[in-house]
Amino acid sequence: MARAALGYLPALLAAALVVYAIAAGGYFVALAGFALIYAVFVSGLNIFMGYAGQASFGQNAFAAIGGYTSAVLTTAYDVAPLPALAAGVAGAIVCAVLIGYLTLRLKGHYLAMATLAIGLIVYEITVQWQSVTNGYAGISGIPPLRIAGFEAASDRAQLVLLSALVALCMGSAWLIRHSRFGRALVALSGSEEAARALGIDVARYKLAAFVVSAVYAAVAGSLFVHVVGFVSPEVFGMNMVILGFTMLYVGGIGTITGPLVGAIVINLLPEAVRGLKDYQDLVYGAALILILIYAPGGLAALGWPKRTRPARADAAAKLEPASVEP
């Protein structure tokens, strides 16, 4: 019973935050909005890293593709926000297939380095391709989301819309995890050899997981620019990857609700320690370390019986170069 109740906790926490933010308004709305957008981004990262056990340090590239496509299409070509988002997702899919095809034969550290390079390359493009991206100055005046006549013009309306989208993304993650497709991903993270011996086309499944995670990242990137109304290269820089990783591990890698929990905690924690002034970074860091020590499977896995809890070390272990058949 206690365990079942704990399972609903992340959703309740998120709902409480959103309701509070709507009531309180102001800065809290922005904070809740960022948490929800990051929950989408990290859910995608979780499918590639948590389920399939692969490392990608370049997910910000796909967020940038989604974000900039939305920004450019809506401001320069008068495209409506939703089709612009769809175009960004399509662009991210095409890029993920090409990049994945070339890089996914690499394993462990090598894959991490290759994906890191992709993130840096896309960042450079957003800086250098002035005629389209306007360089460091960025693009402003991006319209808010509008879905089927419901324009999320006010901050609070946007929050409602984001909540619905997060629910959709988490639901999809659950459906994926509890299917033949999702099981195959978790299987290959455990043993690629055994997965192949059972007929799983490992290369194809890794690519599929990479593309799905890119779709989540592109949606998050696009949502971000429509909510904030502005985009610049820094928005999708390396700090996005670092934040995403922190959220994934703090929330619970490989779990369904972990990304949401992580996104909320990592967004709120700096606010909670802000009053400490000079010590705020120190306390923030200490809090992160304590969470990782005392909730090794992530906050979302707290209270699970040990024998069913996902092993946190497994994903990290995958960063080691895989042993080669003698």
Place this chain on the structure above:
Amino acid sequence: MNRLRVEKLTRRFDGLLAIDDVSFEVPPEGVTAVIGPNGAGKTTLFNMISGFINPTEGRIFFEDEELTGVAPERIARRGLVRTFQLVQLFHNLTVLENVKVGRHVRTRAGLLAALARPRWARQEEKETERRARELIEFVGLREQAEVRASVLSYGRQRLLEIARALAAEPRLLLLDEPAAGLNHDETERLSRIIRAVAGRGTTVLLIEHDMKLVMNTADRLVVLNFGRKIAQGAPAEVQANPDVIEAYLGGVEMLHA
């Protein structure tokens, strides 16, 4: 028609001859065992049959269709499934989920079916669940169905690996030293399970080091030593073969142990 036919198979690793001109056939009925001292080339032979490494020379046929150079995942789809000497479980999945993954080649739901859940996919999942539970029951792991695979004892992990392989409904099951690391009781239980699998019509080819398991379980033996086939036949014949006695008792075993 033979289930498996290996013709003049040779595998060289940097000058070392791991398998040297080995030929044999596996009929569809019963249990065939490949035995030999450590370093005889048994696992190399299995890795070639299951497609994980390519032979230097020679050919492999599964039900008269050539397997040489075919990728492991394609070989599995044709109905030849293997287990590993060092158990390779999917440690982040439950026992039940591990066996469900074994159904992969018998099912087809992809990403879109996972998201849209059409009727056929729900039916397929139901059938997967039913079959997986049957197999867990068969190997005696019902109590552990919802437990994460990595917390099982070693003996149970071996049984789970076999259940998972059986979920693919292979026509030929390759077991790589299934008794390694098992105690006496577990080995006996394993022997009964292997006989039951063969009794259901699945051809079993196993590599084994444990002579007791082999003598109790196998219908025919192929003996390797230093990469070469030195004998084959029924267990009693092989046991009386002077070359085999030499290989096992003539100090070779001590050298390689």
